[in-house]
Amino acid sequence: MPAAADRFTSVVIIANPRAGTTSPAVVADIARRCARRIPDVRSFWTAGRGDGVRLARAVAAADGASVLVIAAGGDGTVREVVEGLVQGTPPGAAPPVLAVVPVGTGNSNYLAQWGEVPWTDALEALLEPAADGPVRAEIRWLDLYRLAETSELILLGACSGLVAEALGVAAGIELTGRARYREALTRAAARHRPYAGRVEVDGDVVHEGPTILANVGGGRYRGGIARLLPFSVLDDGYLDVCVIDATVPAEQVPELITDGGHIGRPGVVYARGKRVTISSTDHTPVPFEHDGELVRGDHRRFTVEVLAAALPVACHAGRPVG
Ligand SMILES: Nc1ncnc2c1ncn2[C@@H]1O[C@H](COP(=O)(O)OP(=O)(O)OP(=O)(O)O)[C@@H](O)[C@H]1O
Numbered sequence: 246m247p248a249a250a251d252r253f254t255s256v257v258i259i260a261n262p263r264a265g266t267t268s269p270a271v272v273a274d275i276a277r278r279c280a281r282r283i284p285d286v287r288s289f290w291t292a293g294r295g296d297g298v299r300l301a302r303a304v305a306a307a308d309g310a311s312v313l314v315i316a317a318g319g320d321g322t323v324r325e326v327v328e329g330l331v332q333g334t335p336p337g338a339a340p341p342v343l344a345v346v347p348v349g350t351g352n353s354n355y356l357a358q359w360g361e362v363p364w365t366d367a368l369e370a371l372l373e374p375a376a377d378g379p380v381r382a383e384i385r386w387l388d389l390y391r392l393a394e395t396s397e398l399i400l401l402g403a404c405s406g407l408v409a410e411a412l413g414v415a416a417g418i419e420l421t422g423r424a425r426y427r428e429a430l431t432r433a434a435a436r437h438r439p440y441a442g443r444v445e446v447d448g449d450v451v452h453e454g455p456t457i458l459a460n461v462g463g464g465r466y467r468g469g470i471a472r473l474l475p476f477s478v479l480d481d482g483y484l485d486v487c488v489i490d491a492t493v494p495a496e497q498v499p500e501l502i503t504d505g506g507h508i509g510r511p512g513v514v515y516a517r518g519k520r521v522t523i524s525s526t527d528h529t530p531v532p533f534e535h536d537g538e539l540v541r542g543d544h545r546r547f548t549v550e551v552l553a554a555a556l557p558v559a560c561h562a563g564r565p566v567g
Pocket of ligand 1 (some may be wrong): 318319
């Protein structure tokens with residue numbers, strides 16, 4: 246891969262001051278590392294929810310593919326920046342390259358792109374590739390997904406049932422980070438009632454009956470811990486989907502999905518396709534989230550479509566991105 250200075254004329258850092266583990270010192274460190282190779286570095290702090298979309302849209306529209314955009318935050322920040330980059334890129338033009346610095350809480354996007362590599366090593370590998378460096382970077386065109394009913398962009402994935410219910414429970418839990426997500430899943434599982442559901446992949450019904458959850462995406466990790474889609478690859482042009490039906494005891498699901506033990510069990514379906522529909526069969530609304538945000542409204546049907554190779558993203562070279 247060429248050095249970043251040969252590819253980019255500027256760097257824009259979009260940082261969320263509320264993300265779980267960020268600080269002004271971290272953002273100054275990112276800017277300093279970039280400025281050694283690319284002198285034109287601009288940093289912006291998001292002022293509130295949605296501001297990442299606005300900032301990224303403006304950068305994509307003004308600078309196009311010549312700018313490296315660094316999202317410094319957690320998965321919420323990354324989702325906003327991605328949305329803005331896609332919105333701001335004119336049809337037919339190449340979007341800016343995205344790099345993620347994981348200073349949020351779950352950081353599932355960064356985990357998918359780089360695994361456990363420290364972000365400082367990842368950034369150095371991107372800025373100044375060295376044949377003998379500890380890691381190598383490459384730009385991969387990652388798939389994105391769209392929720393047809395609302396036109397919203399999906400980045401990491403979406404889930405009906407238990408995972409969506411856990412988001413509602415999480416608001417009342419004092420813990421932080423991954424521990425909070427784990428506790429929320431456990432509490433939601435204890436009170437869970439399966440819904441009457443159907444899942445179709447490219448028009449074929451792969452599941453119908455009492456349903457605990459149907460997760461589609463997307464990233465292998467959700468909330469930094471749950472590995473619902475352990476085989477998912479983010480640049481293969483396909484959606485993976487995993488359905489857990491009500492023959493699996495709900496209270497076992499949090500542990501099963503944390504270590505991947507649900508795969509291959511009776512009552513679990515794993516499939517792959519380009520268009521996945523998750524619906525209820527008794528006309529009751531389905532609880533549903535994507536990227537950790539609950540979808541409001543009484544929806545009975547959700548259709549997720551793949552947008553293949555939609556965004557260039559800096560990733561760890563030589564390993565599947567997922
Ligand atoms: N200035 C701000 N004040 C308050 N909230 C903000 C501000 N800027 C961004 N946000 C919001 O903060 C939310 C949380 O950010 P983010 O998801 O990046 O961090 P996190 O929750 O710590 O990490 P993760 O999602 O990886 O667990 C986002 O939904 C974003 O819209």
